[in-house]
Amino acid sequence: MLPKGIKLAYIFAVSNAVIIGFSFLFTKIALGYAEPLDTLTYRFAASFIMISVPVAFGWVKLSYRGKPLYKLLLLATMYPLGFFTLQAFGLQRSTSAEGGILYAFTPVVTLLLASLFLKERTTLPQKLSIFLSVFGVVFIFIMKKSSFDLSNIMGILLLFLTCVAFAGYSVLARSLVQQFSPAEISYFMMTVGFATFLVVSMISHATRGTLGDLLHPLSSGTFITAILYLGVVASLVTTLMTNYILTQIEASVMSVFTNLAVIVSIAAGAIFLGEGVTLYHWIGSLLIIAGVIGTNRLGQKRNRTCNKL
Template structure:
């Protein structure tokens, strides 16, 4: 696969990733009607780790960790999924979903700053303004829906801001590890760490309270099982694989801005499945987001021409 086609696939995966995340909010709401956040996370990562273990056990997916810095991937897993989901759960306990949506939109800015500091990634003024435009689109949508940030709620805001930093840190570190690990190797360790950690905490908590049956009781519901399979297999496994692949091709700052597309998908999912009305503010904000994503990933014209010319030269030589 040429570098040009690899980049096109990366952009496709980035859009797919945002689409899945957008729908995951809907399935997470359904799952939380049946189980606690911790139990939901435990079963979610159990499903994702079990499914990915199948091709690993049968040798269809080759993993090679020999001589590689495993401690770095474990640190990566500490940021995402462990840090991200734990901080998100506590943040939502003390803050509204609107506040979470607004603050999460700032993740691309945090990623851009960390990528500049640790990876020495550079962005043009136009790209910086494009990232700000995408963030403004998300904030505009939530603000017009009556959502805002209650500055008196410092604990909730603090946890949600740390959630942004956790995901930004993951994006930057995954990008730095792309030359040493394959996307599958990073993903398998991430999911395995999430599964083991959340399982230990959940089993210990239920064991101490004598409520172990409550952990598996929701599995009697087909609706819950379907939601967990989506969250575990599609929203955790597929997005981890695709995002780790994208970060092996695109810079962390370019990848992160795609996350704001999930807001548009959430609006569409709410309209289709929950009958929610799409307002003019949602349309305007969505346009801001899309323009911001396109602008942040826009190459300079001479750079794009050089890339296409290089691809044509290689293709001509090959033929």
């Protein structure tokens, strides 16, 4: 039997994948009403306001005194700042399909960084399972006749750097959970994200003389609903869960769960957008699921043995 904390971490990991999978749908909705930068500003405004309420009332205690805040700033630079900025500019110069393929390599990059900086060790079957999950995602996109256009090399490079940014966040957060609580990490990240995107967005509008346009999307209830999902659920809740997950399981193991989001996004597209689901979607999804299960199950025996020593 797995310890209660690790069980909860696995539940959170799957929940994260489901939430992120649906976030693509809500992002499409939000972008129909606002520019990408404005969307990020509202997204992190919702996150910041929501997490500030329990902090203001004293329901959540934060203590940063004597702790290495520069490490938290580095963490926030990787995610959300680096990840979302690189993603926005990367998608301007490439396709969403290329973004999906490259994002699938996040577990591989995380595996390498975790091995290098955290000295995490994974078995050969676990490594093969991670690559199986990645192949499942790539298989789906290849069968959709998605491919790399080398003329979009700058966009492809930026999208690959989003993998590095998220992998770096996972690895650094894994080490910081020894010094900060999940709430402390999350509050700092949401604050930096909101402040930075707000300032950049306002400067962008001010230089173009369109500052008034920043408030226009708020007249739409659909936009507000999408932003609440993206800000509160897809940003704040997933960040809190991720920071908890990293207190229980390795960064390399957690990262493979991100590929489950592809399955959820396929299901969401089929249910809400009427997109077709074909045989290759099923095959790719089974490969992803097999890879996730293999990464976790094939490492449990070794982990239990290590714990007994």
